[in-house]
Amino acid sequence: MSSTSQPGQSQTFGIPWPDLNDGLSYTDVVRLSESKLTLIGFYTSKYKSSAPLQGWLQRIRNGQITIDGRVVTDPDTVLRVGSELVYQRLPWKEPDAPHMLEVLYDDDDMIALNKPSGLQVLPGGIFQQRTVLTQLQWQASKQSTCFARQELHPVPVHRLGRGTSGILLCAKTKLAKTRLATYFADGTAHIGGSRDINKEHGTSGKISKLYRALVSGILDNDKVVIKQPIGTVKYPGVAKGLYVASPSGKPALSIVDVLEKHIQGQHTLVEVQIQSGRPHQIRIHLAFIRHPLLGDPLYAVGGQPKSFDCEVLDDSFAQDGGYKRPTKPIPGDCGYYLHAHQLVLSHPTTNEVIKIIAPLPSILWTQEESKNINLE
Structure with missing residues (x-):
């Protein structure tokens, strides 16, 4: 038995952000x-990246x-x-964000x-406040x-990049959180195993994700399977390291369909299916095959950052005492077109x-989809 989410009566919620967080x-x-x-010795040694x-x-x-x-x-x-x-x-006042x-x-x-x-x-x-979790x-x-019911604590069970739009799945109960998190973990854990690509490409697992994206350049092939591992490197402004294409990284699988x-515009509209869920996987994989997401400020051809030069941290600091924001792009920067569809x-x-289907932004419509929508 199966069912499809019905947009029908579109329900929305959200509270405008206060000027300052707490x-x-x-x-x-x-x-x-x-x-x-x-x-001072404690904080400068334990939290030197802060x-x-x-500043301390x-x-x-x-x-x-x-x-x-x-x-x-x-x-x-x-x-x-x-x-x-x-x-x-x-x-402090956080940067502008939708609510x-x-x-x-x-x-x-x-x-x-x-x-x-x-x-x-x-x-x-x-x-810290302007997040999905807060809303x-x-x-x-x-x-x-408003209702006499057990208080629920919905939480996201996976992540989407700040610049990525589309479906975000959240659990309302501890049981649902555990099982949904296991679905995502299992999909990632199986990548690189002995199963063949056809099985991995199918929807026989507990979860399957399909994205729509706009990439730079024209892909030669109508279908590309990318199995490039993803690891981390040191990068200014990213304390735990930046995820990049790396031979010594963890296995990842993306299937790209043109x-x-x-x-004329030298770009390609693609559909990407993933079952592994490495951070920034689609951005890295498409850049790795020399077709980074159109407008991506961070990842360049090869699945590496556009600049590898390390910034030297000096004693200058922001108003709150912390380091000033890096001048180089960081993973949360927006500008690219990627939608969890x-x-x-x-x-x-x-x-x-x-x-579950999330309506597409118009820039990610095919010409046929655009015609059909205009006719409605």
């Missing part, structure tokens, strides 16, 4: 190996750090084992959203006060096959 608190308990360090020396000194002297609940402004204060340190990051979300599918176990380009999924970096939490809070070739999965509790 700030953040970071808590640490001093370990034995850290005792007898000074306060701010330079002068500013934060301490501003009274943003407490030890066991007491504000301490002397950076040379010696720490004792077991003490609780709290750094309070002051509220409205369209509901594509909704039941007691899960909800599928049509995420707009420009909205981050989970908190990270300068986006989900606000919506759940409204519903739990939909239309635009010779279709998702087919087994329902986490009923096993019913569910097909």
